Each structure stands twice: as C-alpha cells, then as structure tokens.
Amino acid sequence: MPIPDYEVVIGLEVHCQLATATKMFSACACSIGGEPNTRIDAYTLGLPGTLPVPNRVAVDHALRLALVLGCEVQPLSRWARKHYFYPDLPKGYQITQSDQPYATGGAIEIPDHAAADDPLATKRIPLQRIHMEEDAGKSTHTGEHSLVDYNRAGAPLVEIVSLPALRSAAEAADYMRELRTIVRYLGISEANMEEGTLRCDANVSLRAWGAAELGTRCEIKNLNSFKFLEAAIQAEVRRQADLLDRGEPVVQSTMSYDPGRDQTKVMRTKEAAADYRYFPEPDMPPLRIDAAWIAAAQAELPRLPWPRRRELVALGLTAYDAGVLTAERELADYFDAALDDPSRAKALCNWITGELLKLLNASERGVADCPVTPAALAELVGLVEDGTLSGRVAKVVLDEVFRDPSLSPRAIVERDGLRQVSDADAITAMVREVVEQHPEQLAQLLAGKDKVRGFFVGQVMRASQGRANPQLVQRALATVLDELRAARGEVED
Amino acid sequence: MGAAGDILELSARGLAAAIRGGELSASEVARAYLEQIDALEPSLHAYRRVTPELALAQAAAVDDARRAGQALGPLAGVPVALKDIFVTEGVETTSGSAILAGWIPPYQGAHARRLAEAGAVLLGKLTMDEFGMGSANENTPFEPVHNPWALSHVAGGSSGGSAAAVAARSCALALGSDTGGSIRQPASLCNLVGLKPTYGRVSRHGMIAFASSLDQAGPMAREVGDAALALGVLAGADPLDATSLDAPVPDYLAAVDQGARGGLDGAKIGVHRGALELEGLDADVRARFEASLTRLEDAGARVVDIELPHFEHAVATYYVLATAEASSNLARYDGVRYGHRSAADSLRQTYEATRHDGFGPEVKRRILLGTFVLRAESYADYYGRAMKVRTLIARDYARAFERCDLIASPTAPIPSWPLGAKIDDPLALYLLDMFTIGANLAGLPAISIPAGFTSAAPRLPIGVQLIGPRLAEPALLGAAAAHEARCDWHREQPQLLEARA
Incomplete structure (x- = not known):
C-alpha cells in the first residue's frame, strides 16, 4: 500500500438521471442532449405561475431502485426547496428531498478482494439514504459570455448517499460499477458517466488505523469518469496524508480535481459554505407511496447481478465468466433463455462470450439487437454437444x-449436408487414403516426427469438408499408424 | 333594454341570462363596459391594462355562437377582469411589479382559460399591491387605485383594483387572490362580496405565487349569486396543480337560491367574542357586525359563542410563513430569463441591481424577513415554530366547528382610510389582517359580504366575514345569500356613478 499510515474512509454521493419521457415535475420532453433550449417548457424556465407536479414514472423508477437495494421505503416523504442563485437554476431553488427522503438504509454489494479464496465474496456498503430531485441546467462559460442550456433543467435525478464505508479508491470505483450495473438492470437510467447521467461526489477522510472517530472529510465534486474518480480520490488521499504527516489539520472543504496536474484543490471551505435555506415545498403535498404501489413495483423487479453470478458459478462457470455474462442484464437474460440443458452451461457460455459477442461487436450491435435468438443458439450448441456438428462447421x-x-x-x-461424419469405418477409409497419398510425410511421422500428425488430421478434415469428427479422425489415424508400424515391424523382424 | 346604465346595473348572473335569452348582445354589453372604463379610469386607476380588442372579439364570438344556436357557457358574454396576478397568454402580466413589466406570458393560466371556456369576455388586467403584498394598493410602482366610494381613500388590497372595478361597474365580475385577506378586505372596503374558497378548491396554476401554501383565487362580485356563478366555473381539480382538490364541484347557485329563499333554518353561527375586544376595532365596524348577526338570526340562524385560543398569534404566524414562502417564490426574478434586468458588470451585480431596481420597498422588506426566518440558524425558532402554531390555529377552527356551522367576524377592523395615511406604518397595516388570516392558515373557505356603511362622512362600506369548514362553500354562500336577502346594501352605488348618471 502506498499510504500505510492511515486508513482511508470514503463515502459517495451519486446522482443518477432517471430515464423518463418527461421531466421530474412537468410534462416537458426529457432526453439527453439535443439543440440547446429545445427541451423546455414554462415550468422548466421557472415562468411565473407554473407549478411542479411529480412524475409518477420517475417516482416508480426511484422506488424500484430503493427496493432492489433493500432500502426502507417511506410511506410519506416530503419535497423541499434548496435555494441558491445561479443562472442555470431557473427558480432560484431546486426541488429536492431534505430531512424526509423517500428511502433510507439499504446497501450495495461490491467484490471483496480481500477474500482471495472466494472470488464471489462480497462486501456490503450500507447506504444512508436515496432521495429524488430535479436537475439544474447546464452553463457553458466562453471568454466573454456565459451560455445556459435548460434542456437538462428539471430532469429527474436520484441521489444515492452511501455511509462512509468504502476503504479505497478501487472500492469506490467498484461501488460505482455495481451501482451502474444495477440501475441498468432495472432499466431506469442510461447511467453513463461521460454523458452525465451518472455523476459522483466523493467524501474522503483519513484516520489512524484503529481509530474510532472519523477524520475531517473533504468532498471532491463532479467526478465524471471512472478513471477520474479513482485518480481524484488517490490524489486527495495523498494531499490529506501529507497534511497529517506534517502535523497540519485537514480543513473541511469542497475540492475539485485537476486531471492535468493529478491534484485536488480547494474550491471553498466550510466557513464559506452556502446556507441553502431548506424548507418544505409548499407547491406539492407530501409524497405518498402506499403498500399497493410497493407490491406492484416489487413484482416486476429483475434478478440482480450478484445472485445471478452465484447461480452461474453453481452451474460450473468460472467467476470470471459469470462476471462477463452478468455485466449486462440483456446478456444474462440471453444466457438464461438459451440454457435448455444445465450440463451445457459451460459450452453455451463459451459460445456466447466467444463467437456471439465477436459477431455482435463486429456488427456494432448490442445483445438486445442480436439476430440469433437464444433458441437458435441453444440448438446450435446442442448440435455440437451431441456430435452432429463439428465446432469448426458450427x-x-x-x-x-x-x-x-x-x-x-x-x-x-x-x-x-454439414452433419459431422462419425462413421468410424468411413473415417478410417479417409485416413488410409490420405496416408497413401502422402508417403513422404508418413515416413517423417513414422520416423517419430509427431508434429506431422496434425498435417494428416488437417488433410482428412479438408477431404471431409470439415465434417469429419476430429476425435474419430485422431483415433483412426492412431489405428492406421499402429497397423503400419505393425506391418513394418513384421517386415523388419 | 340596451341603455348603458341599464346594462351596468345588471348583475353578472342577470347579464348572462339576458345574453343567453337574446335580450342583450354580448357586444353591446362589452361596449357599455369599455365606455364605463374609459370614463372612470382617470379617477380610479383600477386597470393596469384594458384589452378592448380582445373583449370585443370574445363578445362577437359569443354573439356568433348564439346566432348559430350553439350552447353558451355559464358566463357567456359576461365582462370580467382579472387581477394582474393571473397569467393571461399574450396579455402583459406583471403581478403589480416593475420586475415583470412588459412580460407577456407564452402560456394560459387556469383562471383565464376556465373563464374563457365559460364564455366570459376579458376586459383587462387589474391593479394590485406588488406581488399581492399589501392592504391598500399603495405598494405599487404604478398609480395606486382609488376607492369608488371615496376617491381620496384606499380601495384595500391587495386585490384593490379588482374591488374598485367591480364597485364602480367597470366590470361585472373580477377575480382576486387571497393570501391573508386580499380578496375579503378590499371587498369589505368597497361594499362587495369577496369569496376566498377552500385551499385547493381553485387551481393555482397561472396565479403568480406570493405564498404558495396560503394563496387562493376567488371571485369578487356585487352579489352573492355572482360569486357563486364564478366559483362554479373556477372550481375543480387541475392536473397542473398538485395541491388542487379532487372533490366534486357542487351546484353553488342552488345553494345561493336556497339560502335566499329558505333562510338558515337553525344553522349555528359561532362568534369568538374575545376577538371583538381587541384594540383597534372601529365602533362602526363593531356595530355593523352586531347588526349582521341580528340579520342572520332573523334568517333563522342561532348565534353561539366559540373560542379560538390562538387567534392573537395568527398575524405573527402568518408573517413568518408568508414571508418565508415569498422569499423563495420571488427568487426566480433574477433578470436572466424574463422581466426586468438592470445591466451590470458581473453576475452578482446583475442580480443585485435587477432585484434592487425591480422590487418595491414592501417586497424587499418581506424577502428580507423571509430569508432571515429560513436561515439554518433561525429556522427552528421562526419557521419551525410558526408551522406548529399554524397547526394549533387549524385545530382551533376544527374544534370550533364541532360547536357551530359557520364562524362570523368583521372582515377588517376598520373601514377604508385616506390614501397615504398608513403607508409608513407597515406593522399597523399587518394588524389589519387579524380577522382574515386565520382562514388562510387553516385553508378554510371564507366570504366577506356587505354589511352597511359608516355613520359619519365619508360614507364608507363595511363588511362582515363568514368562515366555513373545508369545502363548505355551499353553506357559506347560502348564509351570505340569506343575509343579502334581508338588506339592500349590495344595491347601493358609489357616488361617482350617481354623479355621472
């Protein structure tokens, strides 16, 4: 470890944009990108007299996330206003949830790399809360002007706040990856860091090993890629460790990360922190999520990556293969749909992660657009496994x-007529023919040059247009060679 | 029929009937009102903007529809005007503030839409205290409105323009908004019926927010029946207002007719006597109130004593909550997207200059107060405590309604006063809201009705207020109609009209 003197403590605040047709509080079209200020309406611009009305689909998405993460869903939660002045915040306040969020508790499982003997071991990172809110617009600062695009303003977000239970930059990145996979499994978000539909702020502090109290934390804002997330946390750990090494205090601050210098720098300290003047949003009644709504959402939840990985390993797959197959829900679902015989799980996995993904990548298609149905692939694997088809022909x-x-x-x-030739007599006849046609190579083989064996197998495969069962060819070749050696031996003797 | 004076004499309900029956055309009615506006506006200043072309076009459409035998809406051809707090698509809407001067809304608010769908003819937008903050219409960068009953006097506020216009027959019916009494107090000062419905009964979509948890739109009318007619058009759930109520809309006119004919039949009217002993209640106001109680008893009601233990805390509670919400609601006026912008060198300076120049002193005072009470360090002491008292006040009313059907009180402790007389004493003005604020804090429906005039000159109107349980508008309107059936105050006209006639 590069910094062995201190224990690193990290908590993440992750913003995830929900994939909905309309915005959090208005019927305004909501989608990523687009010409600036084309996805706006009277509410989005904060025009006088407009009012927020919660988007039921967005709340339903948020509810599903809370349910799969094992949160306690609050039957009654409240909207709140958070105030600050900025041109990309149309109303001068953001509608969010403050002291009464819709979901509390819950956890996200990340790989536990410390458990070397069990590749499926996980570590639970407990959550403090999840709440819903609306996004602000986007400001672009040119030399002389600032430009504001309100397309994103009012987009529905969930903010997932972890407890300070992460212990390294790598764990923080793992946490983000797991969270991204989960929201994509749910189909509630694109969760793309580069496009800003998944964003992260990291609270980082250090403490002496074994200390019960947390150290003073600093929050690094706007970590917009996995790479920067890890690098920024590592840089902040270095900065705080340097301070502590020199006996200087860490001052609670908001930090930004400069990738060019690979350094974090202070944006503002706690003393300069804004007073957001939170108060309950009077334009909307409290949000009520009743048992029937929860039950309906629960009934439609997908199976999650970790249980599926364990199931796959139980079928005989490696942890690595299980990870590949569960990286996307579509791929895992494809595997499940194609698995008609558990004894063929490994073979099926190889066909999917090998040939099928190769074809999909080459044609730039996702699993969802795969032209080969799971049933067709299952049929193909079946044909290989029962010997009807050689792998090459398959x-x-x-x-x-x-x-x-x-x-x-x-x-x-x-x-x-691609059926594999598994008729031993026919294959033996083919082998004899090939052997007779290549006396020179035969001599080499009989002289002990075993590499030439492959040549004969290849010649038989070619003669059979790839249909000969390769194992039977090997076997027949051995038999024919034995015969020849025996015959020669007789002569020599 | 057809003489302008006769047209102006008809109630909104009477006008609608005459137009539906073909005795009057909507166009001649609109013209009569536009002429009245032209004649009176120089002395009244009730209108921020008159929309004659729109009015005549809407009136012509009503006449065309009638000729074509199409069904007419309940307000077909009735000339109405809206307090400038209501968003009107394509027609400048300022909420009485310089910061919105020139803003032409690109969308239609619920109120203008519902009125238009009912066939109403829009005469224009009415002056008001800036963002609804005031009791005299003097908090304005524009000309303050004058009371038609005494031009040197205030018409009340914040819906002062609405009150003056209806009282002066410059419109048949107007909409006001009421956050702490802004419909009822000017109605009281101008001899009108002013109804603040149950919170959520009428949509707030398209009503520029002052204090969201208290604001409610309602009609201001010459007669109880007109208010009922308008409420029937305005009331109902709105998918664009999450706080609007999804309760069925009863037949308010039937309730009025029943009250006017049948009386009150043992209804219990509660009176919190303690409130009448508070300092500052005018002797004439008290006398007129007692006379109204007698009138209600004549109609069959029984007057009972009730207690509202937290009554005296209502004004303080209100000014914490209303200013807190206002400071938040007014944050959007930053000069970035619409309305006034004072150009400056930096973003911060632009904000400061825009809000400095765009807001008037009372609005700034309330933004400062509201910002203060919402600070993290004062939140619990002010906002948090006020919310608790609000709950207690609502509970007081709920308990009182276990003992009575409606609660009666004066609407305002004093009749109108001369323009400028109180402008430098905001605290005194805040205290004038003491009878009206409770209904806003508790979300209850309340109505102010004409109750007579002061005994000395100038002869100034006095109003009486009735408060009902949630959604008890039919009972309120019925009682108001029973009272109205036993007096003639609502038929009296302000002096300036008699002089003109």
Missing part, C-alpha cells in the same frame, strides 16, 4: 444464422 453455421435469422441451425445443417 462457427460457419452461426455466421449464417447471424446473417439470416430466418434459418435455423438444424435447417442449415440438413440443407448443406
């Missing part, structure tokens, strides 16, 4: 189904 068949999904693997096999 790849060709998969290519064809990928190009024309109206064809089934079995139909292609029948049409093109």
Whole structure:
C-alpha cells in the first residue's frame, strides 16, 4: 500500500438521471442532449405561475431502485426547496428531498478482494439514504459570455448517499460499477458517466488505523469518469496524508480535481459554505407511496447481478465468466433463455462470450439487437454437444444464422449436408487414403516426427469438408499408424 | 333594454341570462363596459391594462355562437377582469411589479382559460399591491387605485383594483387572490362580496405565487349569486396543480337560491367574542357586525359563542410563513430569463441591481424577513415554530366547528382610510389582517359580504366575514345569500356613478 499510515474512509454521493419521457415535475420532453433550449417548457424556465407536479414514472423508477437495494421505503416523504442563485437554476431553488427522503438504509454489494479464496465474496456498503430531485441546467462559460442550456433543467435525478464505508479508491470505483450495473438492470437510467447521467461526489477522510472517530472529510465534486474518480480520490488521499504527516489539520472543504496536474484543490471551505435555506415545498403535498404501489413495483423487479453470478458459478462457470455474462442484464437474460440443458452451461457460455459477442461487436450491435435468438443458439450448441456438428462447421453455421435469422441451425445443417461424419469405418477409409497419398510425410511421422500428425488430421478434415469428427479422425489415424508400424515391424523382424 | 346604465346595473348572473335569452348582445354589453372604463379610469386607476380588442372579439364570438344556436357557457358574454396576478397568454402580466413589466406570458393560466371556456369576455388586467403584498394598493410602482366610494381613500388590497372595478361597474365580475385577506378586505372596503374558497378548491396554476401554501383565487362580485356563478366555473381539480382538490364541484347557485329563499333554518353561527375586544376595532365596524348577526338570526340562524385560543398569534404566524414562502417564490426574478434586468458588470451585480431596481420597498422588506426566518440558524425558532402554531390555529377552527356551522367576524377592523395615511406604518397595516388570516392558515373557505356603511362622512362600506369548514362553500354562500336577502346594501352605488348618471 502506498499510504500505510492511515486508513482511508470514503463515502459517495451519486446522482443518477432517471430515464423518463418527461421531466421530474412537468410534462416537458426529457432526453439527453439535443439543440440547446429545445427541451423546455414554462415550468422548466421557472415562468411565473407554473407549478411542479411529480412524475409518477420517475417516482416508480426511484422506488424500484430503493427496493432492489433493500432500502426502507417511506410511506410519506416530503419535497423541499434548496435555494441558491445561479443562472442555470431557473427558480432560484431546486426541488429536492431534505430531512424526509423517500428511502433510507439499504446497501450495495461490491467484490471483496480481500477474500482471495472466494472470488464471489462480497462486501456490503450500507447506504444512508436515496432521495429524488430535479436537475439544474447546464452553463457553458466562453471568454466573454456565459451560455445556459435548460434542456437538462428539471430532469429527474436520484441521489444515492452511501455511509462512509468504502476503504479505497478501487472500492469506490467498484461501488460505482455495481451501482451502474444495477440501475441498468432495472432499466431506469442510461447511467453513463461521460454523458452525465451518472455523476459522483466523493467524501474522503483519513484516520489512524484503529481509530474510532472519523477524520475531517473533504468532498471532491463532479467526478465524471471512472478513471477520474479513482485518480481524484488517490490524489486527495495523498494531499490529506501529507497534511497529517506534517502535523497540519485537514480543513473541511469542497475540492475539485485537476486531471492535468493529478491534484485536488480547494474550491471553498466550510466557513464559506452556502446556507441553502431548506424548507418544505409548499407547491406539492407530501409524497405518498402506499403498500399497493410497493407490491406492484416489487413484482416486476429483475434478478440482480450478484445472485445471478452465484447461480452461474453453481452451474460450473468460472467467476470470471459469470462476471462477463452478468455485466449486462440483456446478456444474462440471453444466457438464461438459451440454457435448455444445465450440463451445457459451460459450452453455451463459451459460445456466447466467444463467437456471439465477436459477431455482435463486429456488427456494432448490442445483445438486445442480436439476430440469433437464444433458441437458435441453444440448438446450435446442442448440435455440437451431441456430435452432429463439428465446432469448426458450427462457427460457419452461426455466421449464417447471424446473417439470416430466418434459418435455423438444424435447417442449415440438413440443407448443406454439414452433419459431422462419425462413421468410424468411413473415417478410417479417409485416413488410409490420405496416408497413401502422402508417403513422404508418413515416413517423417513414422520416423517419430509427431508434429506431422496434425498435417494428416488437417488433410482428412479438408477431404471431409470439415465434417469429419476430429476425435474419430485422431483415433483412426492412431489405428492406421499402429497397423503400419505393425506391418513394418513384421517386415523388419 | 340596451341603455348603458341599464346594462351596468345588471348583475353578472342577470347579464348572462339576458345574453343567453337574446335580450342583450354580448357586444353591446362589452361596449357599455369599455365606455364605463374609459370614463372612470382617470379617477380610479383600477386597470393596469384594458384589452378592448380582445373583449370585443370574445363578445362577437359569443354573439356568433348564439346566432348559430350553439350552447353558451355559464358566463357567456359576461365582462370580467382579472387581477394582474393571473397569467393571461399574450396579455402583459406583471403581478403589480416593475420586475415583470412588459412580460407577456407564452402560456394560459387556469383562471383565464376556465373563464374563457365559460364564455366570459376579458376586459383587462387589474391593479394590485406588488406581488399581492399589501392592504391598500399603495405598494405599487404604478398609480395606486382609488376607492369608488371615496376617491381620496384606499380601495384595500391587495386585490384593490379588482374591488374598485367591480364597485364602480367597470366590470361585472373580477377575480382576486387571497393570501391573508386580499380578496375579503378590499371587498369589505368597497361594499362587495369577496369569496376566498377552500385551499385547493381553485387551481393555482397561472396565479403568480406570493405564498404558495396560503394563496387562493376567488371571485369578487356585487352579489352573492355572482360569486357563486364564478366559483362554479373556477372550481375543480387541475392536473397542473398538485395541491388542487379532487372533490366534486357542487351546484353553488342552488345553494345561493336556497339560502335566499329558505333562510338558515337553525344553522349555528359561532362568534369568538374575545376577538371583538381587541384594540383597534372601529365602533362602526363593531356595530355593523352586531347588526349582521341580528340579520342572520332573523334568517333563522342561532348565534353561539366559540373560542379560538390562538387567534392573537395568527398575524405573527402568518408573517413568518408568508414571508418565508415569498422569499423563495420571488427568487426566480433574477433578470436572466424574463422581466426586468438592470445591466451590470458581473453576475452578482446583475442580480443585485435587477432585484434592487425591480422590487418595491414592501417586497424587499418581506424577502428580507423571509430569508432571515429560513436561515439554518433561525429556522427552528421562526419557521419551525410558526408551522406548529399554524397547526394549533387549524385545530382551533376544527374544534370550533364541532360547536357551530359557520364562524362570523368583521372582515377588517376598520373601514377604508385616506390614501397615504398608513403607508409608513407597515406593522399597523399587518394588524389589519387579524380577522382574515386565520382562514388562510387553516385553508378554510371564507366570504366577506356587505354589511352597511359608516355613520359619519365619508360614507364608507363595511363588511362582515363568514368562515366555513373545508369545502363548505355551499353553506357559506347560502348564509351570505340569506343575509343579502334581508338588506339592500349590495344595491347601493358609489357616488361617482350617481354623479355621472
């Protein structure tokens, strides 16, 4: 460890933009990007006389997140106003939730790298709360002017606040990755750091090992990529450790990260912190989420990555493969849909993570747009596993189904006569023929040059147009060679 | 019929009937009112903006619809005017503030929309205290409104323009807004019926916010029936206002007719006697109040004593909560997106100059007060405590309504006063809200009705207030109608009209 003297303590505040057709509190179209100030309405601009009305879909999205994270959903929560003046904040206040958020508690599981013997071991990072709020617009500062785009203003956000339970920059990044995977599983957010639909502020403090009290924390704002998240936390840890090493106090501050210098710097200290004058939003009644709503949301929750990873490992997959298959819900669902025989899990996994993803990447398609249905892939894997199809031919068949999904693997096999030749006599006959045609290579092989064996297998495969069962070819070749050696031995003897 | 004087004499309800029956055309009615406005505005200043072209076009559309045999809305052809707090698409809306001067809303508010759908003809926008903050219409960068009953006197506030216009027959019906009494007090000072409905009964969408948890729109009218007619058009749930109530809208006119014909039949009218002993209650106001109680008893009501233990704390509670909400609601006026902007060198200076130049002194005073009470370090002592007292006040009313059906009180402790007389004493003005504020804090419906005049010259109107339980507008209107049926105050006209006739 580069900084062994102190224990690192990190809490994250993550903003996640909910994917809804309209904004948090108005029927204004809501989507990422677009020409500046084209996704606005009277409410978004804070025009006099406009009022906020909660978006039920946004609340439902937020509810699902709280449920999968095991939060306590509050039957009654309140909206609050947070005040500050800035041109991209149209009303002079942001509607958020303050002392009565809709969800408290809960946790996010991250990989526990300390448990070296169990690759599926996890560590629970407990949450303090989740609350809903509306986003501000976006300011761009040119030399002489500042430009404001209100497209994003009023977009629905959830803010997920962790307890200070993360212990390294790597854990913080793991936490963000898990959270991103979960919200994407739920289909409630694009959760893209580069596009700003997933944003993170990190509270970092250090303390002596074994100390019960937390050290003074500093908050690093606007960490907009996984790379910067880790680098910024590491830089802040270095800065605080330097201060503590020199016996100087850490002053509670808001920090920004300068990637060019790989340093954090103080934006403002606690004394200069704004008084946001929170008070209950009088334009809306308290938010009520009743048991029926919770039950309806609960009924539609997807299975989450960690339980699925464990299921996959139980099927005989490696933890690595389980991780790859569960990185996206669509891929995990695809695997589940294609798995008709648990004994073929490993083979199916290899086909999906190998050939299928290769084809998808090459055609720049996601799993959701995969032309090969799970049933078709299951059929193909079945044909390989029962010996009907050689692996080599199966790849060709998969290519064809990928190009024309109206064809089934079995139909292609029948049409093109691709059935693997597993007739031992026929294969032995092919081997004899090839051996006779290549006396020179045969001599080499018999002289002990075992590499030439591959040449003969290849020749047989070519002669059979790839259809010969390679294992049977190997076996037949061995038999034929034994015969030849025996014959020669007889002669020599 | 058709003579302008006759047209102006008709109630809104009478006008609607005459137009529906073809005795009057909406166009001639609109013209008569526009002429009246032209004649009186130089001395009244009730209108911030008159919209003659819009009015005549809407009136012509009503006449066309009638000729074509189409069904007419309940307010078809009735000339109305809106307090300038109500957003009107395409028509400048300022909420009485220089900071919104020139702002032309790109959307239609709920009130203008509902009135238009009911066939009403919009005559224009009415003056008001800036953002609804005031009791005399003197908190304005524009010309203050004059009381038609005594031009040297205030018309009340903040819906002073609405009151003056209806009293002077410059419109048949007006909308006001009421945060702490801003419909009822000017109605009282101008011999009108002013109804503040239950909080949430009428949408707030398109009503420029002063204090969101207290603001409520309502009609100001010459007669109880006109207020009922307008409320029927305005009331109902609005998907654009999350605090609007989804309760069915009863037949308010039926309640009025029943009250006028049948009387009150044993209804219990509660009176908090302690409030009448408080300092500052005018002797004429008290006398007229007692006379109104007698009139209600004549109509069959029974007067009972009730207690409102936290009555005296209402004004202080109100001025904490209302200013807190106002300081927040007015944060959007920053010169960035609309309205007035004072150009300056930096962003901060632009904010400061814009708000310094754009807001008047009373608005600034309330923003400062509200900002103070919401500071983290004073929140619990002020806002938090005021919220608790608000709950106690609401509970007082709930308990009182276990003993009575309606609560009666004076509307304002004093009749109108000369323009300028109190402008330098904001605290004295705040105390004038003591009878009206409770209904806002508790979200209850309340109505002010004409109750007579002062005994000495100038002869100034005096009003009486009735407060009801939540959604008891039918009972309020019925009692008001029973009272109205037993007096003629509402038929009296201000002097300036008699002089003109």
